Amino acid sequence: MLHRKVVKLLLVSAFTAMWMTGIQLGSTSGPAELNAAPLPENGVIVYQFHRRFRCDACHDLEEAINEALKTHFSKELESGTLVFEVIDLDAEGNERYSETFDFFYNTVIMVDREGGKQARFKNLEEVWDLTEDKDAAMEFIRKHIAEYL
Numbered sequence: 001m002l003h004r005k006v007v008k009l010l011l012v013s014a015f016t017a018m019w020m021t022g023i024q025l026g027s028t029s030g031p032a033e034l035n036a037a038p039l040p041e042n043g044v045i046v047y048q049f050h051r052r053f054r055c056d057a058c059h060d061l062e063e064a065i066n067e068a069l070k071t072h073f074s075k076e077l078e079s080g081t082l083v084f085e086v087i088d089l090d091a092e093g094n095e096r097y098s099e100t101f102d103f104f105y106n107t108v109i110m111v112d113r114e115g116g117k118q119a120r121f122k123n124l125e126e127v128w129d130l131t132e133d134k135d136a137a138m139e140f141i142r143k144h145i146a147e148y149l
Contacts (some may be wrong), residue, residue, distance in 0.1 A: 043081035044148045045111040046141070049097060052090040055130040058106060061085055064131075065108070069136035073145060082149070108141075112148045122148075 039045060048065060050058050069077055069084055076082035087094055089106075100108045103122060108124040124144055130137040 015052070037115075038080060038083075040063070040081050040083060041075070041116050042114055044145060045083045045085060045110075045113065046145065047101075047109045047111065048084075048086045048096070048107075049109065050086065050106050051080065051088050052088055057128070060134065061108070061131050061137060064137040064142055065136045067134075069145075070139070072142045073149070074084055076144040078148060082145070110144055110148055 046069070047066065048058075048062055066082060069082065073082050077084075085098060089095065089098060098104055099110075101123065103109070103123060103125075106128070108127050109121055110123045110124055112119045122139070122144065127137055127140050130140055
């Protein structure tokens with residue numbers, strides 16, 4: 001637990017320093033379209049939140065999530081009962097997500113919707129401990145989504 005907090009503190013510090021100096025790791029992503037995919041009336045949304053300047057681990061995690069969803073939940077993706085959104089928190093208007101879900105750093109949030117409203121959500125921050133093991137990250141995501149579906 002202490003190790004995770006130290007890693008998070010180092011990541012936040014590094015991203016802040018990169019932002020202040022203009023240094024970039026990986027590629028950048030432009031402003032996210034708010035709610036680009038239609039939200040399911042009843043279903044699950046998986047959000048991956050990042051800052052404008054993304055590191056390799058962030059890109060690797062996005063790839064692992066995409067692969068896990070396509071491998072294990074293709075029917076749900078096709079029907080729209082499962083939606084995956086990648087959101088740039090630095091894009092104008094997206095600060096509302098960190099307020100709604102009470103977080104301040106890159107994370108993955110899973111939201112269960114019932115009757116067109118948010119019924120519950122879970123911060124899957126532990127997935128960051130698995131970014132160097134794609135199979136473990138995919139299994140972690142699969143397990144949590146299966147619980148919500």
